[in-house]
Amino acid sequence: MLQPIKAVNLVKAFTTREGGQLLRGRRRVVEALRGVSFEVRKGGVFGLLGPNGAGKTTTIKILSTLLLPDAGDAWVMGYHVVREAAKVREVIGVSLYSDRGFYWKLSGRENLAYFARLYHLDSKYAKERIRYLLKLLDLEEDADRLVEEYSTGMKSKLNIARALLHDPPVLFLDEPTIGLDPNSARKVREVILDLKREGKTVLLTTHNMFEADMVCDRVAIISKGQIVAVGAPSELKAKVAEHKAIEVSLVGYSESIEESLRNTPGVLGVATRLRDPVAGVADLKVVYDSDLSLREALSKLLASNAKVLSVKSVEPTLEEVFVVMTGERLEEG
């Protein structure tokens, strides 16, 4: 069966320049994607979960024809993203930035009307469609204000409205809830679930594991340009179910502490969030497989120079999956 989205071995590298005082410095190549492959089933919500810089936006841009891959292939609704780009654009809706991408001196409604015409929607239909989408995303009251007066959250929702204008069967949503307050974020997630019920195929990127867990049927964990795990959230969590995790808050963190924990037999992953680099206040997430390893890890901590403030047990989440697979925390990067 033809899958709505299929990516095979996508590779993409960017060249940048760094350093330099007056002039721009030496060339550096950044490998954004290093052979990414996945398929998205029809009528589902597929999440690409990873920290900033993992390659999520790069993947979406390739699939939406805004970026040409260096190698590999991808198809959307059976159309090749490079050779049949125009056909791909007809069947996708894309929401990219949270706060850019609109004409400041046009109102929200006028911005949508402009793009509706560019998508060749009939005027009457476009008007109704815009009214419907503004209501759906709680933008009705502000529809006729200029976009330059919109908050980040409003622009974010307007972005999603634009992606839905021409009612495409496939949607790409890049961090759709970033910058939104909890109510608006909840609203957007509800909209995504509604779209799924309508039979649309949604690929969304996020670094919010709660969102991925709640909204996605399947999740691909991406780190440093590679997919490290794919499956339903429950399947992925089951992989680490037998593993346990604790979160330790301490003062006086040093890399040697983290290193010694990693080297403890039975410790599967350690990820650190440094809250205060000067005072060395940090939260460490330690994933382990047995009580023996836990005892040994705790002994090492107590024997170190760091002062342990608290230790608590945590339920396995997608973050634990991420930590085990990559050794990093989801919020890092």
Place this chain on the structure above:
Amino acid sequence: MKPGVGGSFRSTSAAGRLKAFAAELEAAAQASLKMYFRYPAWLIADVLTTPAWLVVILVPILLFLPKEQWSNPQVLSTFFWGFIFWDVVSAGLWSFGMAVRREQQMGTLEPLLLTNANRAVLFSRNFFSRTVALALSLAYVYAFFTVIFGVNPLISNPAGVAASLLLGLLASMGFGLVYGALVLRFKNVGPLNNVLQFVILGLCGAFVPITSLPEALRAVSYAIPHTYAVDLLRHYGLGTPTLLPTPQELLLLTCYTATLLSLGFTALERVERALKRTGQLGAY
């Protein structure tokens, strides 16, 4: 609202494509004019600064003439049309040339390229607002010339003037689109705009006939479309003779314009592809 009902009226028939093109054109015109009139500060600033810059530019030039010539209608009318044409040259560089880069900076370039709208329509949107701007400019520069210098600039053939300005604006747009493709590729060319503006004004003979330029420069003058546009503008405004027979010059300018426009859109297409390869499409 049922999905997919009443959606796109796109079809593979010519009638469908024509309708789509008309819709895009209408959307572009509407957006362009709305945005133009919603920057009232710029509209007002334009009217206020015009007399100041008129004096700053023209008075120093008049210093090279004896005082008795300072109110010579022929001399002043030449400057008047030169000033108007400066607007046309400026539009090519700033309005059309920088248009694509501005879309990139605003973040609207990627959403635009996500549609299948005709790229020619997308990137020539400013033509509509520029036409209105030029008409307004003509009106108040005429008024200021009359008030400040006490002379009514000569307009011997208004229809010819309108045709020359329109063709000049289109040629400027073609030039601007080729330039715009370079801007998109190299990003920081703002300073080049200022330099080019003066170079083009000098070479095209906006203020003085190109016959007074050195031979080597004249060859370059003959190669740029602005030369013919300003020549025709002066002919229909002041009744001066043209470089070539008028019908030929009109035809040459039309062909030149069509070529530049095609080149411009081709260049933009190429740059779009190149930027999609490097991932710089959305970079600002």
Place this chain on the structure above:
Amino acid sequence: MRRVRNAFSTLSAVVVKEMKIMSRYPGFLFMVAAIPFMFGGMIMGIGYAVAGPSAFANFAANTGVGNPLLYTTLGGVLMIGSMLLVENTAGIIREEQMMGTFELHYLTPNSTMLLWLFHSLSTSLLTLMIMAVDVAAVLAWQGSLLSPAEWLVAALVTLLGLLPLAGIGLAVAALTVRFKEVWAIANVVSSFIALLSGFYYPLEVFPAAVRLISQALPTSHAAQILRSVMSEGLSAARLQLWERIALMAALGAAYLLLGRALYSRWEDEARSRGELSKY
């Protein structure tokens, strides 16, 4: 002593930052240095084309100056300098707001007025450098260079002529809270400064009433003094030089105080409305 040290530290931070940024836009620097020549060249070219061989004689008769190249180059440097000062200072709030760096300045233990003034000083220093390069090039080509004393006076007069425009720039910037297109207003201000300062022509072309208004602009005094110093030397300008410099200093203080007053008012309003970062 500590305050002086802190102020110096802030000054050096701002100047170094601005110079680094400017140096990373070599095209911009080239343009700023080249525009006086391009504009001047255009004026002289058209003037010569229209008037023929008697062009320079007419110019001398109308201006009392036999050297149109130096006249227009100097005028161009001052015009570009004044435009940069007004537009950069006027636009600073908006630009920094759009970048997200504006509010961060308020987190530092510095007077924000002083911070923006230092930014303007950087722009003035840039103008001085350009003047040195452009004018020296013309003078050298014509076989004469200024004495160190003349250069010092020229630098002082340029600074006194241009820095006060920062006060006007700050006054315009304070309008940002109402008018988002602050550059449009800055454009109007720049054009009238160019008109009334006589960068490219003697102010005698204007009626008496207009000449009176010009006297209120430090740039018009700067243009006249510099033309005198560069074409006739320091001794010829010496007669009224110090009186004029005193007048420019007084005007400068007035403009800067006005700018400060309007800017402070905006600042208080923006702080109470939470609009420091709003763009």
